[in-house]
Amino acid sequence: MTASGRGPEPASQSPSYASLQVPAPGSVVQMRADWISFYDTHYHRVVRFVMHNGASQADAQDAAQEAFIESWALMSSDPSRWQAITSKEAWIRTVALRRYRRPPGPRRRPPTAGEEIPDLPAPGPGHEELTVQVQLVLWALRTLDEEARTVMAFDLDDVPAADIAHELDITQQRVRDVKKKARTALMQELAGNPTPGRRQP
Amino acid sequence: MSSHDDIHSGEMTDTRLDQLLAAANRELLDHVEATADSHRALTAIMTRSTQEAPSP
Numbered sequence: 001m002t003a004s005g006r007g008p009e010p011a012s013q014s015p016s017y018a019s020l021q022v023p024a025p026g027s028v029v030q031m032r033a034d035w036i037s038f039y040d041t042h043y044h045r046v047v048r049f050v051m052h053n054g055a056s057q058a059d060a061q062d063a064a065q066e067a068f069i070e071s072w073a074l075m076s077s078d079p080s081r082w083q084a085i086t087s088k089e090a091w092i093r094t095v096a097l098r099r100y101r102r103p104p105g106p107r108r109r110p111p112t113a114g115e116e117i118p119d120l121p122a123p124g125p126g127h128e129e130l131t132v133q134v135q136l137v138l139w140a141l142r143t144l145d146e147e148a149r150t151v152m153a154f155d156l157d158d159v160p161a162a163d164i165a166h167e168l169d170i171t172q173q174r175v176r177d178v179k180k181k182a183r184t185a186l187m188q189e190l191a192g193n194p195t196p197g198r199r200q201p
Numbered sequence: 202m203s204s205h206d207d208i209h210s211g212e213m214t215d216t217r218l219d220q221l222l223a224a225a226n227r228e229l230l231d232h233v234e235a236t237a238d239s240h241r242a243l244t245a246i247m248t249r250s251t252q253e254a255p256s257p
Contacts, residue, residue, distance in 0.1 A: 036243075043239045048229050057233065065242050072250050130232055137225035156226050183218060190221060191213035 028079060035075055039068055042092060045157060049093045050100050052153035054142050059100060067096035090154065090163040097150065140189040148182035151175055 050060035071092055075082040085091050141149050154164040165172045
């Protein structure tokens with residue numbers, strides 16, 4: 001199961017909430033400072049994560065911004081729940097990915113089967129300024145199915161397998177299996193030996 | 202490894218894939234950091250959060 005099919009937002013359901021602890025009095029200021037630090041560390045990386053999942057940079061920035069808005073709102077309205085998120089790095093990426101895949105408004109429409117893999121070796125609109133190396137990797141990632149792409153995107157951000165399993169609601173063994181299969185497919189694509197059944201340039 | 206030909210030449214090994222993914226990962230982050238203004242995004246987040254905050 002992928003991040004897009006997990007039902008409600010992590011704020012209401014994610015098992016990342018290992019416990020609900022009430023912050024000590026006076027800790028709100030510290031929590032906000034921690035949030036700013038968290039934002040500074042991860043904003044660009046979350047944008048990259050969403051791009052690894054097939055988004056243009058503009059869409060990835062929108063999704064990242066919406067995810068951080070949600071995290072700020074959660075921290076402000078329910079500090080104990082925010083504090084209880086054990087892997088905020090994985091959580092914010094899951095929220096951003098859901099925002100990208102299931103936008104609240106008509107800004108984006110869901111991709112159809114025919115659009116999932118591009119005809120040309122382009123990673124998507126708005127990537128013209130990227131190096132050839134980056135474009136090829138983004139394009140190769142787009143040849144993977146959604147679950148494999150998301151697992152690889154988490155892995156590229158050094159998110160532990162346990163946290164990937166947690167966010168995607170799959171087993172760690174499943175994460176390892178998907179990653180192994182995805183790496184084999186990427187090696188074939190990037191070596192110029194396309195995976196059978198994939199559309200190639 | 203920096204060109205299409207380099208990437209497509211020879212056999213792709215696990216080590217080479219790791220190197221390629223790591224290099225592309227760094228390059229993409231550099232690009233995003235150079236082109237996506239995190240301070241402007243933070244201002245937008247704070248503005249949106251203020252607007253969307255429930256009335257007391």
